[in-house]
Amino acid sequence: MDSKKRVTYFGKIFLSYSVMILLSVTFISIFYYLHLANQKQEEYAKNAKTDLDFMYTQTRMVVDNIDRLAMQLALIPDLNAKLVNPFGSDMYEFSLLKENLRNQISTNPLFYSIYLYFKLNDKVLTTNEGFYSISDFYDRQWLEGMKKQGSEPNDYEIRRIQRSMDPEVEVISFSRPLPITSKEALGNLIINVKKDVFFDTLLHLTNSTLNDVYIINGATGSMVYGSNKEMNELFKDRRFDGSSGSELITSGTAKYVTSYEKSRFNSWIFVKAVPYETYQEEMGAVKQTIIQTAAIVMLFGLALSYLIALNMYRPWKKMIREHEEIKRTMEQNKPIIRTRLIYDILNNHIMDFKPMPSALQQSNVHFPHEYFAVLLAVPNFKNDEDIPDSSLRLLAFSTIETALLKKLPIAGTLLDHGQFGFILNLEQEEMGESTQALLTQYLHETNEMLQLQCQVSLQFAIGRSYESLNSVYQSYAEAKRVLNCKALFNKSDVTFMQEMESDNRFEYPLAVQKELVHYIMATNEEKADGCISEFFENYVYSGRYPRERLLEMILMLISNVMNELYQEGYDTAISMNLLDLDGCPNNVELEQFITRYIHELIKRLQQQQQEGISYSLYIAKAINFIETNYAGNISIGDIAEYVGLSVNYLSRVFKAEAGKPPLEYLSRYRISRSIELLKGESRCSLQEVSQLVGYQDAHSFIRFFKKYEGITPGDYRKKLLEKKPSHGKNHQMSEE
Structure with missing residues (x-):
């Protein structure tokens, strides 16, 4: 794309942001000016009302004095x-x-x-x-x-x-x-x-000249107070409706902002008139301030628009350049232009398949046979930094298509996640062993060639064959199903859908599970690695077992190992996620992933065993929790949560340290506390004692008391009562 078009794109982005900022500032300035104008009018009206009320009050006070004199004389x-x-x-x-x-x-x-x-x-x-x-x-x-x-x-x-x-x-x-x-x-x-x-x-009472306040006779329209002839003419024929109000009065070229208030005891009207020029001067100053502020904001906004437009244009510029590179590459590889049509066929995006043969012919695609199957290829680049290189991916795709076209009619497309998809045109409906062997040979030859030219290895998955193009999407879905198990393939495997559905049955490797658990608990990485290698040789690399079931079995195996470790009281929380094994591109990396996972578990157990010297601190903390909260309804889970250990692990180390499990220690402590209550002078009932020591009902309390003391709490209290009189009698005899 030439520089003029690039400048045009930048100009459009800059113009859009500039217009948005300019319009925003303009609208805000206008609304703010109108708000200030309304506020200024309200201020004028408020000041005028204050002056008029004051003038009216003082006038009324003078008149009241005269009325009082008249009353005095009367x-x-x-x-x-x-x-x-x-x-x-x-x-x-x-x-x-x-x-x-x-x-x-x-x-x-x-x-x-x-x-x-x-x-x-x-x-x-x-x-x-x-x-x-x-x-x-x-x-x-x-x-x-x-x-x-x-x-x-x-x-x-x-x-x-x-x-x-x-x-x-x-x-x-x-x-x-x-x-x-x-x-x-x-x-x-x-x-x-x-x-x-x-x-x-x-005027002496108001302490003001009140040059802009006038009094008008409402009955005659004549001016009672005020010597301004222009005002006299202004108010001569003026009607003032209502008891008070404000309005703009024009007389010739003169304008006045007037406020008025009618007297409630005679026909006088008090009017305050301020020249409109005074109001205009004040609003002119406000307008000037708003314009200056808006100009500064607009300049700042234009600068900000330029920076934002420049920042927004950079990714577009990069995309444009990439588009140009892709366009040049596609011009060099014109067969790829038809990939969109093949992509729509694979994903069943075609609404009408009747014009499809002519569309394929226009794209220089020829399918002479009646049957179709789908081939999916997953490229594995030698270096991870090669993956984003679109030109290398296009080169790999073009090389595969060119090589396969020499063997059989095909048409390919680029798919999501970096995969390549090809429609294979076959002579026979059933894909027998001979056909599979021939296709495998073609694909291995292509793979070897691509490894030499591009250092890229391929994994292939092939779905069943179907009779028409409008059923090709089913073969595509089957090929994707095969690739879901690519973690069990070799780097250059060719796998057919028929192989996925073989009925080879196999038993769950329980012996492998037990060995792995033993080696992990013994923190023996070497033995654990040997166990994993033997498992992969017998089950994965041999290729004798259905891959879908095999992948499920591997997940089950590692999950069961972790569960056994947890049951033994070990904390199996590690940073790796077992479900990430689906992302392994081949069986070699899958074995490496499982090995790293087992190593992480062994490191976690070693860490816990090294921390074992401070187990007495955990037990002391657990005992303190029991003796503090024994009266409540606590469980071993509450104790384990407080201490920060799993339930099984706490039970094991608690018994090793304290000689008894946590719940038994809790029960014995509750009974010891109940004995103190039975010996006391409070005379609590058995139900009250049971609740005070943490038992919800007296039956449970009696059962545990008899278990640890050999008698019921009632019999224990009777024995205490029988001993008290004898002690009292001996005490009395000693006093005598």
């Missing part, structure tokens, strides 16, 4: 008397009332004026001018409007007022119907507060 006794009967008082008494009201506001610059309206005589008493008839009163129009409202308390509004010769003043007017204890109003108390002084007081 409770003046003379005032209520004159409301009920204004005709019964003279001008002097009204003058005193006026001075009383005047004194309430004279020291507070917040108040502009206070006046009283008497409904019964339709007169107005002011704190500055005195009595007015309603028809002559300068604030008559607003007062009449208040009369129409009825007895609604705490109502107030912003308006402009002019009294006598004074200039016009903007005030906030509070009206309270009087008297407060009557259902029917007999008059009104009106308190006029200077607007500018009211808001100066409010």
Whole structure:
């Protein structure tokens, strides 16, 4: 493959990783920016609500102070008397009332004026001018409007007022119907507060200029507080739905992020408006930070993509080169191109066999005869490092096929696990002795030639012959069955399926098993090797016995040897796995494997015998376990697990050291403990004593007690009781 195509493959890998990283970083950056924008909006709304709540609270506090003053004035006794009967008082008494009201506001610059309206005589008493008839009163129009409202308390509004010769003043007017204890109003108390002084007081209480907070009259849309004309136009026709909220308001080219909250005691609306440019500047800084971070991550990601793509491309590059080498080799060996078709026939992957003859002819395969069998060849390379060399394997395959084609019609293919498969085209259905002998001769000649040219030896397995190609897979399955026993073949054996089914019966070599066990326990490697060699000569190399049964018998033989050793108390755990013998390529290596296995067992037994000098430590540990846990339901298996030895081995060494088996030692110790309990003053029942020393029922306790003491525990206790009075009597006589 040329360099341009290789660069294209690398570019595709690099591009795929780069796009994945770029898209990931882009999506994450966008989502993070949207999250921060939403967070910033929530922050603005939270700050605005805090400011508006504070402004609202302070406004309410000032209004409450004015209401308290109005309440204080409304409770003046003379005032209520004159409301009920204004005709019964003279001008002097009204003058005193006026001075009383005047004194309430004279020291507070917040108040502009206070006046009283008497409904019964339709007169107005002011704190500055005195009595007015309603028809002559300068604030008559607003007062009449208040009369129409009825007895609604705490109502107030912003308006402009002019009294006598004074200039016009903007005030906030509070009206309270009087008297407060009557259902029917007999008059009104009106308190006029200077607007500018009211808001100066409010700003002083909030300790802030609150330039971005405005108060709007919700009924008229006019601005109550705030001198910004642009804001006045902005809020003039604006509707604020709900008790509070936030929105983006646009007026011409100007945009404002606004939050509002409606007053619960009048028609005022508190609004905070922040220029949108301020919000944009803050989000612009956040955006810049995100872009810079994303750029750094993308650069790092591109570098990482390059390294990953380079690392991922290396195995592809190696595969491409191997593919090129295989392609060149296959061009040199064009007959191998048809191997895929033969592979499908062997594995029964062909759905329709009708077009098969023409397909074989197109692949230059000719089968003139009617019968077919399958030959499997297993190459054994001289050196293990030669196995991965595909060119050597292809050369071996091509050499075999070329040599056999000179003898009979065949077609081959490469199979799994390094095996070669060939379809043999035969003249006769039955593969008799003459045919087998002829095939064996051909295959031996091929094997010798291949050993000289390639230093490769072959093992051959041949299945039965069948009449058509669509039954060849059965012969292939039989040949594989033969190869399952290749561990019993020689390096260059030719084995037919018929040989596997011979009915040669043989007895299990029990004498060999006994000899092996004896030599292993004696740790005599030389004798054990001789026993194994004799066994292989008589059973394996002779070829007289069916191989499938022989392989089973070898597994059984070694397993029984290990079991006998285990029964004798030896630990047979070694690093080798007996089932690995299936991987032996021939009978020589199988013998070597079995020999190594026996050697490992002997080394394990030698190690255990060398450790035998410390057996007393194990016995001490076992005795300590028994004397600590005798009251529980323990078994010899529990003792062996605690000590770390097998049950049989523990029993053997325990008896050798302690003079009795572990269970007998446990029983004797339990009985000794029960005697101490019977002698004690606790007066436990036999059932309680039996449970305290580890017996689940009294019958077992009585049986073992009688076994070791000669009497039952009940009789033993009676004897103890019989001895106690005599001792007591002798003691009394000695005292006398």
